[in-house]
Amino acid sequence: MPTLALIATGGTIAGSGPQHHYTAGVLDASVLLAAVPELAALAAWQVEQPFSIDSRDMQPAHWLDLAARIRQLQVDPSVDGIVITHGTDTLEETAFALHLLVETTKPVVLTAAMRPASARSADGPLNLLHAACTALDPLAALHGVLVTADASVIHAADLLKAHTHKTDALRCIEGRGLAGQIMADTVRWQTAAPQRLGLPELLALSAGVQLPRVDVLSAHAGASADLIDFCVTAGARGLVLALTGHGSIPADWRTALDRARSAGVQVVRASRISAGGVWPGCNEDDEACGCIAAGPHTPQQARVLLMLALAALPDITRSRLAGLFSPD
């Protein structure tokens, strides 16, 4: 029988209480496993619960801890695959961080739930079963870090939480294809894995490394530029701008952004619009304004990439960063 490692980190999948007033992350991992009797027939389970939190409280240090543990399990010959339970709120950040931080020589599958375990029609048990089926699929490791929810399998780099309460909240960023769908506990693979950066310096980032502060600032009518100065004074090494449209910088922000760049802060132009991305030279002259276009990344993904890149390569130039965000 294969062995799967279960790393439980909390979230609604381990939540209990009334549907819209429950507490996330209160149930032990063994309770999640016991809720799905088929799981014991599929695999032997090696269970660990390094922390149990509502994922709104997830910290960048947790990404590094999880990546370090996954790397250990990847070389442990007694483990065949890794399943991680997590809250949905920041799952796209953790999934993207793990996509950048680990190579999958064995399957790595994250899963979550929108309804607490105590709810009528809780979605966690089936999502967990589907995560196990995916982690046992011989093709899963070729797809990099994966996420299963609502019978869909999604590449970690393509994940977006796109609904506040429905059980199909975890979806692909528009324009990306599902990695696969699960039917009768079997993955029907559909789309090849997205290109990985595979930067050795990122793969070497270890637990405990201090990640630099990177803030996300959202543009809107009348958005005030003094927040830019505040972030720089507070120690930000990077700013991700969730701008309007195709990454247009408000006229009022330009002087403060010039000050930020003079202070050595890297500035990424992303969009508050969830589809289409922000591409170099579109709507702004990135060379002239000293910005980096986010490429296909959402603001939250751009922040993860910028934090990890600045930690792994502290002297990285703006042009090399631009190449990481919009690879050819």
Ligand code: ASP
């Ligand atoms: N607040 C919860 C969490 O992210 C939401 C969920 O898991 O669906 O932990």
